Amino acid sequence: MTAPILAIDTLDLTIGGAPILKGVDMVVEAGKVHALVGESGSGKSMTALTTMRLLPHGAEASGTLRFGDEDLLAATEERMCALRGDDIGMVFQEPMTALNPVKTIGEQVAEGIRWHTGANRPDAEERAAHMLERVGLPHTRFPLDRYPHELSGGQRQRVVIAIACALRPKLLIADEPTTALDVVLQAQILDLLKELVSEDGMGLILISHDLGVVADMADDITILRHGVVQEAGHAVDVLRHQNHPYTQQLAEASAHVPQWQSRARSPKDTALLDVQNLVKDYPGPRNGLLARGDPFRAVDDVSFSVPPGRSVGLVGQSGCGKSTLARIVLALDKPTGGAISFDGMQTSSLNDHDAQMALARREMQVVFQDPYGSFNPRQTVERLVAEPLHLEERPLGRAERRERIVFALEEVGMPADAMHRYPHEFSGGQRQRLAIARAIITRPKLVVCDEPVSALDVSIRAQILDLFAKLNDELGLAYLFITHDLTVARAITHEVMVMDHGKIVERGATADVLDDPQTEAAQRLVAAAPDLRRAIERRVGNTVPPSPRERGEGAPS
C-alpha cells in the first residue's frame, strides 16, 4: 500500500465558537474514490473547505491535515495559493455559478495553467484544448471561444471538471458535483470523474448525500453526522452490512416508501384535469431587426388526463418541457395550441379576470422545488400561508382566517405559533411543509408539485413524501408530480408519464413503466437512476466497476 495522499487526523473545527467538526479522521489514497456522506449541516463541505483552507471568517481548525509530506493547517497562505488549483482541485455543486460568464471556456481552463506553470498563452491554450477533449468537449464541436451561457448544465460541469483537473492534481474534491443535474447527466459526469481518477491516479473526495451514487462510485466511505464520524471503511462493506444505526437510518430513508392507503385504489372514470393536444412554442432567437429564428417547441402535442384523487408522475430529463407543461396547466402561461379542461372549466381559454378563473385557481394549487425561493422573505408565515385565501368567494373574517391557517398548519405538522415567524427562521423541510400548507389551505382538488423534494435531505425527503401520501389519503388530493428522481416517482405516484423533447413518449402504471421501460428515453432514465441495492449487488458480484458503455452512455450531453 502506498502512502496516502491526504491523511486527516483528529480535525476539530469551530466557527465563531460553535463546534462544526469534532475529531474527524479520514485517509484518502491515490487512485481511489473516498465518499464523504452526511446530511446538510453534518460538516462534509466544511471538511473539504478546511482541506482547501478556504474557511469563512472566525473559523478555527486544529489537528493535522497531512498532504504528501506537509501539514496543510501549518502551510502559509502563499503556499496554499500554489497548491490550490495545482495539486488540489475542486469541483462545485452548481455549474451555473461556478464559471465566470464573461470569459470563454478556453480562457478559464488556460487561466490556471498559465498561473501555476508560467506557460505562455498558446501553450496553455493547447493544454486547455487537450483537457477539454478529455472531459468530452472536443474542440471541433466546442471551440475554446465558447462562452458558458452557450453550454448546457452538463457541459458546464464538464468545463468545471476540466479546470479542476487541468494540472493533474493529486487530490480532487467534488462537492455534490451532480446534485444540480438530472439522472442521465449525473451518470455521465460520475463516469467521467471515475475515468479521470483511474487514468491520472489522483485521489477523489466525493461529497454526496446520495447513497445510490456513493454505492456505485466509492472505494472508501466516511459517514458524518453533526461533525462526528459515525462510520468509516470500505464503501461496499459499510453499505452492505449497515452495522451502524445511522448508516441504516440513512439507507432506509433513501429507499423510503410511505404508508399510503390509496396506493392500490383503482382510478375513477371521470377526469379532473384533461389536457388535449397541448402545444407550446417559444419564439426563436432574434436574427436581425425584424427577423426571428425558428420557434422552439417546448411542449409538443401532449394529451393526458388526471382522475380525481389520483397521483400522476411526470418524469424526464431537465429541459424536456415538464416545467413548461406544469406552468401551462396552472394557467401561468398561455398554450400555443390545444385545450385544457379542469373540473369542467376550459381553463386554457379563460382570462385572469374571469370569475371562473378564480374558481379554477382555488381548486388547483402548486408546490415548488426550492423551499428558499418560494416565500417572500419579508412577510410572516401567516400572510404567506393565507395567500390563496383571497380566492374565496366571500371575504373571510379575521378569526375565521386564522382558524383556516392554524388548521392548514396542523395538517402539515407545523405548530400554530409558526405563523408569527418569518420564513428564514425555518429549515428547508419545514419550509416545504409551509409551502404545502399554502397549497392546501383552499382545499384544492389538484396540487401540481414541481420537484418538491429534490432539494431536501433524504430523511426530510422521506417525511415530506409521508406527508404527501397522508394528504392524498385524507383529503383525496390529486397530484401532478413532476420529478426526475425515479425513487420519488415510485414512492408517491399511481401512474407515470415519461416526457422527452416536449412529447410524452411512454405512460402507464408506475411499477410497469419503471420496471420494464419500453422506449429509449425511459430506458435511459431507468438505467441512469442511482439505486443503492442494485449498485451493491452489482459490485459484490463483480468487483470491476461497470464501464460507461454498460450504463448506456451516449454522446456527451
Next chain:
Amino acid sequence: MNDHLVAAEHEDWRLFLKKARANRSFQAGAIITLLIVAVATISLVWTPYDVSRLAIPERLQGPSGAHWFGTDHFGRDIVSMIMEGSRNSIAVALIAVGIGMVIGVPLGCWAAAKRGWIDEVFMRTSDIIFAFPALLSAVMITAIFGPGAVNAIIAIGIFNIPVFARVARGAALSLWPREFILAARASGKGPARITAEHILPNIANLLLVQGTIQFSLGILAEAGLSYVGLGAQPPATSWGRMLAEAQTMMAIAPQMAIAPGAAIIVTVLGLNLLGDGLRDVLDPKLRRQR
C-alpha cells in the same frame, strides 16, 4: 385568539424599537435628520440675525462670539443664512426625490410587470431623457417658465423619474421569475396586487438607498441651478446659492464656502445613515441578530 394577535403586533413593535436602539447608524442618522428639520422649522420664526438686512460695515468678518461662522460680503450672519437656506435646499431636494419616486417607481414596476412594448417605450423614453444633460434641460424649463425654486424642483424632479424607474424596473425584473411570485400568480393575484404585496417590499431597500443618493444630488443640482441664477431668487437664499456667492470670495473669506458646504455634507451624511439604518431595522432577516 385575538389577544394572541394583539400580542404579536405588540411584539413586532417592541422588536422594531429594540433593533432601532441597537442600530447605531439608525440612531445617528435619525438624530442628525431631526436636528436639521428642527433648524429649518425654527428658521421660520427666529434666526439670530435678520438675513434681509444688510450691514456693510460688518462684512467679511471671521468667526466670532457674535457671528459663529462670520459674515458674508453684505455683512449678513452666515449662521442665520444657513438656517434660512436649509428650507429651500431641503424642500427642493426632498420634493424632487418625491416626484421621482412617486412617478418613477410605479412606471418602473409597471414596465417590469407588463414587459413587451410598454417596457420598450418606457426604457427608450428614459434613454432619451438621460441623453440630455440635466442642467441644459433645466435651463430650458426655467427659460420657458421663468426662474425660481418651484421650477427648479420640477426640473430636478423630472430627471429623477427615469432614475427611479430604472432602479425599480431592474430590481422588479429579477424578482418576477422567483417562485414566490409564481406562487402568488398561481393564487390568482393580478400584477398590481403582486407588485404591491411582494415586489415593493422587496425593492424598498434599494429605493431607500437610491433616494438618499438622489437627495444629495438634488441639493447639488439646486446649487448648480442657483449658481447660474435659475434657482432660488434673491433675497431668498439656499445652500447652493450661498456656495455660488462664496466662489468669488474664496481667497478672502473661506468661511462663506465652508459653512454651506459643511451643511450639505452633514445633511447628506445624516440621510445616508438613516437610510442604511432603516434598511437594517426593517429587514426581517436581521431581526434575530445582535
